[in-house]
Amino acid sequence: NFFGTRKVGEIISRFMDASKVRDAISGATLTIMIDTLMAVVGAIILYIQNATLFAIALIIAFLYGVIVFAFNKSIKKVNQEQMEQNAQLTSYLVESLNGIETIKSFNAEQEASLKTESKFIKLLRSVFKGGLIDNVRSSITSFVALTGGVVILWVGAWNVIQGKMTVGQLITFNALLAYFLDPISNLINLQPMMQTAVVASDRLGEIFDLELEIKDHEKGKIRPKDLKGDIVIKNIDFRYGTRALVLKDLSLTIKQGEKIALVGESGSGKTTLVKLLMNFYPWEKGDITIKGYNVKDIDLEFLRERISYISQDIFMFSGTIRENLCLGRTDIEMDEIIDACKMAQAHDFINKLPLRYETYLEENAANLSGGQKQRLAIARAILKKPDIFIMDEATSNLDSISEKAIERTIEEVCKGVTTIIIAHRLSTIKRCDRIYVMEDGRIIEMGTHKELMEKKGIYYELWKEQLPDYDDQTNPDDGEQANHDNFFFPAIPQLYSQTLAASAEGAVTVENKEGRQDK
Known part of the structure; x- marks a missing residue:
């Protein structure tokens, strides 16, 4: 919820505010200690010198406080x-840099600028507003100091004329006055810095006060x-926040080792459902149990350790391919990495790279x-050797040949492993043990493909819609093959129909590869 409802730039800006707290602590601590001590000592000396003039100095100090x-x-x-304006600027800069290709493709550079x-x-x-306020404050402080001195x-x-004090005492008092008012003035000048630190700490506090996902009592949960x-x-x-319900009174059972698919239009709640399995979000009503254990009672680290989740938005970190494949684990041997990459059809393209892994x-x-990233993500998921395997559009960027090879690999790897597949390309899920059709947060159909x-x-x-040539007598495998043929040779159906039309009038002559005329 926290990362889903806040922009990256805003979070970065809040952590950058920590430097303001650090500057205030390092810059003000020594000043406060020394100037406070000097002001106290100066006050004692001035009071001893002349109580009347010291009373005026106290009035000046009081005005400083006002x-x-x-x-x-x-x-x-x-x-x-x-800080809010800086956060908005940082957020937009991060957003613009991430979407620079989109900006350029739509000629939107001027708009972004x-x-x-x-x-x-x-x-x-x-x-500028802050600078103006600080200048006004400094001017009023200086006016009070000069007026007070006069x-x-x-x-x-007047006291010298009245004979109540000597000229030397007046000069001494005026000289010592600086050791009382100057430290107080220094403390007042810390106000902008201290206020900046207070606001920054409040913004940081909004993050630190949030409830941790992995709490202290998490260690006592079931493993x-x-x-x-x-x-x-x-x-x-x-539901997300205060929005409408995304999942509505949804119920389903997945048998151990079963391979099921979730299909439906975008926004029907498929991805949300699998994220709840990993306890990414708290739900309002109902229960989710795995092996008889409530997901909320299972240790969070253990839960996610035993589930391999390939999201539709694949992310790779800056680093080597090997580091990305070993994410979250340090005990993986190189042979295991190579085997997983071979299964994910990634080994060949990795070998062609300059430094390979x-x-x-x-x-x-x-x-x-995009396809190479998906293969790496699949290899990374295979390396976890999970009990539950979740694929959310995990092969959407792959060519048909690679997709078929990976399907066969996953069938081998996931024997005995509960597998959940989210797909819009229906040809990839027809061999699933059970298919659930979702609409508006509910399951409206379920069963095998047949x-x-x-x-x-x-x-x-x-x-x-995906296979318009499908009819009731068509074998699903034939329909799928037709779909793949259409994918590679989209002009074939049209050419075939034209050929039939032409053949009604007479023989059609075509030239084969050897140059012979065939009819």
Whole structure:
């Protein structure tokens, strides 16, 4: 919830605010100690010298305090504005850099530049406003100090005329006055820095005060031997924040070792459901149990250790291919890595790279294609040797040949492993033991491929959309083959129909590869 509802730039900005707290602590601690001590000692000496003039000095110090109190709220408010504007600017810069290809492809450089400039101008206005407030505060402080000095000299001169003190005592008092008022002035000048630190610590506190995902009592939760058992989802309700329900009273049972598929339109709740299996979010109502254990009672680290999840948004870190494949584990041998990559059809392209498994990947593997990233993600998931295997559009960027090879590999690797597949390409899931069709957060159909096709419901319609040539007498395997043929040779059906039309009028002559004329 935390990372899903906040921009990356905003989070970065909040942690950058920590430097302001550090600067305040390192810059103010010594000043506060020394200046406070000097002000106390100076006050004692001035009181001994002349109590009347010291009373005037105390009035000046009191006015300093009034100034601090008067500007406290305005300085705090402008600091909050500055940090919020800086967070918005940082967020947009991060967003623009991540989407630079999209910006360029739509010729939106000027629009992005104007938005950046607008946010930067807002930040500058906040900075100028803060500078103006600080200048006004400093000017009033200086005016009070100068006026107070004149008043002390005037009262002192009157006392000299009256014979109540000597000229030397007046000069001494005026000289010592700086050792009392200057430290107080220094303490007042710390106000902007301290207010900035207070606002920064408040922003950081909003993060630190959040409830930890892995709590202290997590260590006392269940850590079973494995998670090889039935998955039972019963009457689950879930929503993101205050939005409408994404999952509505959803129930299903997945037998241990079963291979099931979740299909349906985008936004029907398929990905959300598998994320709840990994306890990414708390749900409102219902229960999810694995092997008879409630997911909420299972140790979170153990739960995610026994589940391999390949998300539709694959992420690779800056680092070597080997480091990315061994993510979260340090006990993997090189032979295991190579075997997993061979299973995921990744070994061949890795061998063609300059440093093979030590090849350095750029940010989010920008130097790899989408299909190559998916193969690495599949290899990384295989290396976990999980009890539950979840694939969320894990082969969507692969060519048909690689996809078929990986399907066969997964069937071998996942023998006895509960497998959940989310797919929009229906040809990839027809061999599943059970298929669940989701719509608007509910399961509306379930069964094998054959059962659902015979039912002629939503699944049948989805299949017909992807394979328009499918009919009731068509074998599903034939339909799938036709789909792949159409994928590689989209002009064949049209050419075939044209040929039939032409053959009605007479023989069609074509030239074969050897150059002979065939009819």
